[in-house]
Amino acid sequence: MLVIQELTKRFNGRWIIEDFNLTVPTNGFTVLIGPSGCGKSTLFDLLMGIVPMDRGRIAWQGKPTANLNTLAAYMQQRDLLLPWLSLEKNACLPAELAGVPARERTSQARALFAKLGLENFESYLPDRVSGGMRQRCALARTLMFARDLVLLDEPLSALDAITRRQLQAHLLLLQTEFDKSILMVTHDVDEALLLADDLLVLTAAPMRICARFRIDLPKPRRIAAPSLLEMKTRVLARLEKEAAW
């Protein structure tokens, strides 16, 4: 379980995040949704230690930690694939840098590629494949970190609607197949409703949680399901209220 308490950050005298508290259960899929510029990406930068926090406590599986730098895998908005490496070599990078033997990491990557529908594309360069395939490769690389906690920062935001739908199913694998604990940021309400166990609505800066929706429906879900449509109305109403502020 990931526990974040009283996380606080100020930039140039302005509160971006103030006394932010959050719990992500083990093997849970927690989704944060909020207005643009509310500090969602800053939250991940703070958690990963990319930007130092002013105040706050983080604990993973009961143990306090300064940040999640070595504990979590982080997938950013852009796929960040190196254009000079094949898809397989890109996916293998975390394992390669960690000193995992070549044969072992290649076999891990190939198994992931098979699950993510990338088989036969191992030797392709990133610029030769579609945006959806690139993002699946980035997902494979995220899994190659071999960490139980995964932070996803709007990983599908750059993709078209159809590809997004396909990749949402792949994101679900993180939870169902790979037993990860997931904290994801998105601005897409449908995506949040399809994936989340816990959907948390955020306020504009200073960022805090203003509403929590527990979604106990089985996955994969259909966005047209009446219960999800009803919840979507409530989430949108809450977001519109926040935007009005």
Add this chain to the structure above:
Amino acid sequence: MKGHIAIPLILVAVVLAVWEVGCRWAGIPDFILPPPSRILTVAVADAALLLPHAGITLVEILCGIGLALGAAIPLAVGMHARPAIEKALAPFLIASQAVPVFALAPLLVVWLGYGLASKVLMAAVIIFFPITVSLLEGFKSCDRNYRVLFELMGASQWQALRKLYWPWALPYFFAGLKVGVSVATIGAVIGEWVGAQQGLGYLMIQANARLKVDLVFAAILWLSLMGVGLWGLVGIIEKRCLWWKGAAGE
């Protein structure tokens, strides 16, 4: 692609034609300005004289390039890894370019003698600056998100250099190297002018003293061919090293 080659060829042909016709029409003597046809004749007919000297100059340039690379790459890597090194060395780097090479040449000949070493160092002094600066800029241009990714993957400085910074900076490196090799002839020839017993620069000084201007131009022609050849060679190596750029564009 054909247009890329045809346009400069046409331009060169026009310039040469105007030069040829102008010399003949104005009756300019060969010891003032020989026509291109005369220069070409001398360059081919006196190849036995020119080629050994050209070979010496080429060796000086190639050794200069090697020396410059040996200095520029570790220097750029060091300056990128430790910004304090960049701050400390920046004034010296800029000063090395602010001082005219003509002023350095006699000193280097005094210190290193009339042999190969002074010319190699002259060429290296000219080449190493564009390579160092370009490579450093290449390292610095690396996208912050990629740097963060490598930090999160726990990459050591060496791993990040090998897997990220070096390939990222390669296009910049080759841009600097192309500039370097095209001006490398300047360093070698100036060194030969100041004090040498071989090389195209030495031959030019000797020919000039005897008013053999056509031979001077023939030496310049061979120097130009060397510069263009080196540029082309770097271009071929660049294409091989940056193969993924071509592959991506196919």
